[in-house]
Amino acid sequence: MAVDNNTVTSEDLVASSIDFVEQFSDNVQTLLNAMGNVRKHPMASGSVIQTYKAEVENASSRTVAEGEVIPLTKIKRTKGKTYDLNLTDKLRKTTTFEGIQKDGFAQAVTYTDSKLLGIAQKNAKKDLFDALTSKGTTTAKGTGLQAAISAGLGKLTTLFEDTDGVGKTIAYINPNDLYTYLGNAQITTQTAFGLKYLQNYLNVDVVFMSASIPEGKVVLTVDNNMNFYYVDMRGEAGRAFNMQVDETGLIGATHKQTPESLSYDTIAAGGWLILPERTDGIVTSTIEAPAVKPATDVSKG
Template sequence: MAAKNNLIKTADIQVTAREIDFVTRFERNWEHLREILGIMRPIKKQPGAILKSKYAEGSLADGNVGEGEEIPYSKFTVKEKEYAEMTIEKYAKAVSIESIKDHGYENAVQMTDDEFLFQLTTMVTGRFYDYLNTGTLTATETTFQMALAMAKGLVENKFKMMHRTATGVVGFVNILDVYEYIGAADITIQNQFGFQYIKDFMGFNTIFLLSEGEIQRGRIIATPVENIVLYYVDPNESDFVRAGLVYTVSGETNLIGFHTQGDYKHAVSEAFAIMGLTLFAEYIDAISVVDMTDDTTLGTLTVTSAAGTKTGDTKVTVSPGLETGHMYKYKVAAGSAPEVKFGQSVKTWTPWDGKSDITATTGQYITVVECDNTYKALKSGNDDVTAKS
């Protein structure tokens, strides 16, 4: 007598178990990563939602105010910059029946599932690392220890200025820099789910050890724990379900959908994954990027002064252009241009946006400095002032 309709057979159980195992392991990995980072629960977004990074922009007004004169306001605004659109991404792999026959199920299917899961995870983290490298809170130091300290201090100070509390700071460094620094020191490096990290190291909650392709040597990146957010699109709420494409999901937060099936026409075992997952730092100017250098030679700027638009103003041009995360400061002096040394603090100099005319007198000297966020001089140049008469 033939088996009854809708009987759940061994093959069905194996396929379902494989799908559940895949999505469970994927979400477990992300759960552990969130615990390592210390970030909060993932935030669900709808497909098409635009993620925007935030940053503050503005400049200090001239602080040279005479006795009894009105003190001008310095204007700062928080702006948004579009980073990415939340979308559902689709992936697939297939294993031939010949591979299963030659290598066995565990090698042909299970090991490729493991690699599939690993590649999906590292794709998300890889995008995050690329984004972290664009942080605008920059500085330059000469030692690993000082670079670590400044990276942490910069983001904590930034959050204080934003009236936000940083309960912890996460760092990202090149693994070779860490080993070079610690030498034979006895520290515990943990390795879970493809992530290598150190807990409670030099004031950081966690320091992730990355490869050369993820962060360059001589660079330390840091950001407050509260600045990191995990956004996701629920695969079960996408239009794929409405179209009859049902994927196995797991847990309260459905970060990924997974489906397996046999393609009898080609005798292959197919696997399909869909997800919309973005690891994101909300405030790009609360990401510090500190580079180490043993070159303490002051860079050269070509500064040119020409008559400005209004009487008593000069139009200043500078080349090469300003590097990301750096800022301009200038000083006007009579007699001679002030001497500038590499690493010198120019905090008290006047800020300049790189385009506005500057009030000065013909015959004076104007010196422009490109500095990092700690006001350390990196490049400098000067010219005789030519103002509109």
């Protein structure tokens, strides 16, 4: 007996899951590529990430007389904060029998999946900006946007002047600050992971715009300072729940029929942490308003 073309098969379920996973992973990778050389670290759920700080005590002298003992340079590595890597996102949504009957399987499920995908991406972006706005320890300031960016770049240059291969400079600004600075000038932007960005602007390699950055602030760092830790969904636990993944294991997704409620569930899970290698390598620069000159009293001329 021929199968009705409208019958939902197991192949349809797997295909929907794979499509969800690939869209999310492709979008995340596009963002990381735009940011430059951000390092990715696939790990098991429950892993503890230990951060460190380096403290250097210079030798009392660089030069000693012939035969004398060379003084020591002391380099001490101390433990900083620890972070737990867990499943930060467990998402589930339901497409009803009525929705599928009205719009067809592919359209109904694709539409609701796109909404869930948007939530997953929004959560990942929130984690990115939380890391940028809460973990930086270096500050700068300048009058106006350009001066604030220049001051931040100056701090970055000082911090990383003895470090090879720091990569691109990245700035994050509030769109209102950028467009206030631009006025009527036209710019060409690109989009990655729902974020607009400019390349090679105001002496910065990549400038991202986001309302998650407070107005009046610019956050700057270098791409090699950022680490992207994530739960690898390719493991045994993912297989136990029939999670579809891609080669990165960034997120797992599965679809299943739920006959008792005449519905069709999409379930996705993933976990990530975005942490700086050096907290002092994130610079928050304040955009200061120009000083207002006192009004001249023309009556005393």
